[in-house]
Amino acid sequence: MRDLRIVFMGTPEFAVASLDKLIKAKKNVVGVITAPDRPAGRGRQLKQSAVKQHAVAHNIPVLQPTNLKDPHFLEELRSLNANLQVVVAFRMLPEAVWKMPQYGTFNLHASLLPAYRGAAPINWTIINGDTMTGATTFFIDEKIDTGEIIDQRELAISSTENAGSLHDRLMALGSELLLETVLNIEKGDVKTQPQPKSAQTHTAYKLTRENTKIDWTKPTDEIFNLIRGLSPYPSAWCTLKNGDREDMVKIYEVEKIDTIDTLINTPGHITIKDNEMYVTTGDGAIKIMEIQLPGKRKMMVRDLLNGYVFVKNAKLL
Numbered sequence: 001m002r003d004l005r006i007v008f009m010g011t012p013e014f015a016v017a018s019l020d021k022l023i024k025a026k027k028n029v030v031g032v033i034t035a036p037d038r039p040a041g042r043g044r045q046l047k048q049s050a051v052k053q054h055a056v057a058h059n060i061p062v063l064q065p066t067n068l069k070d071p072h073f074l075e076e077l078r079s080l081n082a083n084l085q086v087v088v089a090f091r092m093l094p095e096a097v098w099k100m101p102q103y104g105t106f107n108l109h110a111s112l113l114p115a116y117r118g119a120a121p122i123n124w125t126i127i128n129g130d131t132m133t134g135a136t137t138f139f140i141d142e143k144i145d146t147g148e149i150i151d152q153r154e155l156a157i158s159s160t161e162n163a164g165s166l167h168d169r170l171m172a173l174g175s176e177l178l179l180e181t182v183l184n185i186e187k188g189d190v191k192t193q194p195q196p197k198s199a200q201t202h203t204a205y206k207l208t209r210e211n212t213k214i215d216w217t218k219p220t221d222e223i224f225n226l227i228r229g230l231s232p233y234p235s236a237w238c239t240l241k242n243g244d245r246e247d248m249v250k251i252y253e254v255e256k257i258d259t260i261d262t263l264i265n266t267p268g269h270i271t272i273k274d275n276e277m278y279v280t281t282g283d284g285a286i287k288i289m290e291i292q293l294p295g296k297r298k299m300m301v302r303d304l305l306n307g308y309v310f311v312k313n314a315k316l317l
Helices: 013-024 052-059 073-077 121-127 163-185 220-229
Strands: 006-010 028-034 039-041 045-047 084-088 105-109 132-139 149-156 237-241 245-256 270-273 276-280 285-292
Touching: 006 013, 013 028, 013 052, 013 084, 013 163, 028 052, 052 276, 073 285, 105 163, 121 163, 121 220, 132 163, 149 163, 163 220, 220 245, 220 285
Parallel strands: 006 028, 006 084, 084 105
Antiparallel strands: 039 045, 105 132, 132 149, 237 245, 245 285, 270 276, 276 285
């Protein structure tokens, strides 16, 4: 049995579950590497990452480098004398970092690699209408998400699931897989396999203003998947044209519906009927359930309609 000294690298809430698994399993986490504190909120006060908060609460030393190639940071990292590094939702590591420990550096990724390499795998699996995803542990190499696979676990995606609920389920599944991977490395019982080169893959591109915008000329299914794949964060958006006003709105929840004959057959056209809000799509219509207008909290449409009036030719662009 190997005597592991683990450095954990991660930043957001998704990584906290994995760090917590290691702590509760009484694994020897000798240090945590996370992002620097950043200004947040209206007061722009410095906010610690979720991983830092958890590490500090458990008295684990924390390093917050701005430059992972900085000689001072590399010396601090080396002084922790770790023989295994574990990475969850962090940034790309330079070779000087990932090659440092004796037993390597492995990453937990929220997809079934080689599918959905990249920054936003949870969102894109839903946006693309997939019915299956999972988590992968793999040893890091010089490219992004291309290293040899250690282990994988599958997870079914329901037809109405959004990115928030899938995030939470993958966070739990991934933390269990990560701990199991650590236990196997501890026993010296790890057999890796190269990622298949012939597999059909999608890329989990970084989410931008351009690829999160709703195009109402698209089919209903595509719009439905985009909205749930971006809910609750960063959210799908479009422009509301209501009379002379044009405002950016965010849409969080919708329902697919059968075509209603009384709807105007122009993509983006809004119809208010029986205190419900319908929008025409490229091949039918969708019912908006939850929306956010500028300067307002997100709210259910039935609550919005209590005080907000849509003009006759209101549209979503």
